[in-house]
Amino acid sequence: MDAQLTALGLDEAFRFACGPEVACFNDCCRDLNQALTPYDVLRLKRGLGVPSGRFLAEFTRRHTGPGSGLPVVTLAPSDPETLVCPFVSAAGCRVYPDRPASCRTYPLVRSVRRYRETGAAVASYFILTEPHCRGFGGNRTQSARQWTADQGIGDYNTENDRMMEVISLKNGLRRGPLSPSSAEGVYTALYDLDAFRRRLFDDGVAAESGVGEDLLEAARHDELALLRAGLEWVKQLLERTFARWTVALCRCRIRDTG
Numbered sequence: 734m735d736a737q738l739t740a741l742g743l744d745e746a747f748r749f750a751c752g753p754e755v756a757c758f759n760d761c762c763r764d765l766n767q768a769l770t771p772y773d774v775l776r777l778k779r780g781l782g783v784p785s786g787r788f789l790a791e792f793t794r795r796h797t798g799p800g801s802g803l804p805v806v807t808l809a810p811s812d813p814e815t816l817v818c819p820f821v822s823a824a825g826c827r828v829y830p831d832r833p834a835s836c837r838t839y840p841l842v843r844s845v846r847r848y849r850e851t852g853a854a855v856a857s858y859f860i861l862t863e864p865h866c867r868g869f870g871g872n873r874t875q876s877a878r879q880w881t882a883d884q885g886i887g888d889y890n891t892e893n894d895r896m897m898e899v900i901s902l903k904n905g906l907r908r909g910p911l912s913p914s915s916a917e918g919v920y921t922a923l924y925d926l927d928a929f930r931r932r933l934f935d936d937g938v939a940a941e942s943g944v945g946e947d948l949l950e951a952a953r954h955d956e957l958a959l960l961r962a963g964l965e966w967v968k969q970l971l972e973r974t975f976a977r978w979t980v981a982l983c984r985c986r987i988r989d990t991g
């Protein structure tokens with residue numbers, strides 16, 4: 734049987750139970766190709782009690798999103814053959830309270846559509862049935878709404894939807910890679926929060942960052958506010974960069990046709 738994706742209403746019941754008692758325990762923590770969102774990185778580095786730079790160097794790899802051209806971070810497997818997650822142990826997930834959103838959400842898949850006119854976001858749910866996962870044979874039933882609450886996914890969805898806004902903005906402005914210096918700035922603002930804090934407040938970038946004063950003040954002491962400031966800073970950078978592009982393109986077209 735191949736993997737199957739089936740639409741699921743928010744209050745529709747599905748049968749699933751996972752834990753040390755299932756025969757496939759930890760199987761889904763191997764053969765890893767797992768992207769981390771900025772909020773995933775914040776939670777993991779805070780849970781492990783390490784600076785963001787060290788977390789990124791030890792546990793992640795950096796890529797460029799094939800469509801958006803934005804920096805993307807994935808978990809670095811601890812074994813190149815089995816692609817096993819660096820946080821899995823015989824007893825289960827070593828970072829369970831701060832595990833990434835995708836680990837929490839499985840076997841559900843959440844898709845978000847945003848209305849252009851109002852900006853309102855509407856989430857849809859699907860259930861992903863995969864042959865290796867034995868969790869579907871259990872006798873526990875719940876709805877997507879209950880699963881989201883039980884797994885503590887609400888805060889993750891809120892912050893990850895903010896990141897989706899950044900990706901949508903980039904795709905709407907211009908697809909493809911950023912310049913190396915912009916890519917470095919975006920990576921720092923989204924993922925390397927300790928370095929971003931230093932850039933903002935020690936290097937004096939805060940005053941001209943375009944981020945609101947209240948958010949900046951909160952970002953001095955609060956990592957979640959710092960991440961939101963980073964997302965805001967990235968939006969402003971993208972708008973400035975691609976507004977210049979549009980002007981330059983218009984000038985070229987005028988020259989070509991003039």
Ligand code: SF4
Binds near residue numbers: 761827828
């Ligand atoms: S973070 Fe935890 S739950 Fe997610 S793949 Fe790694 S060990 Fe598994």
Ligand code: SF4
Binds near residue numbers: 752759761866868869
């Ligand atoms: S494969 Fe499915 S049932 Fe098995 S540990 Fe992973 S999520 Fe749980």
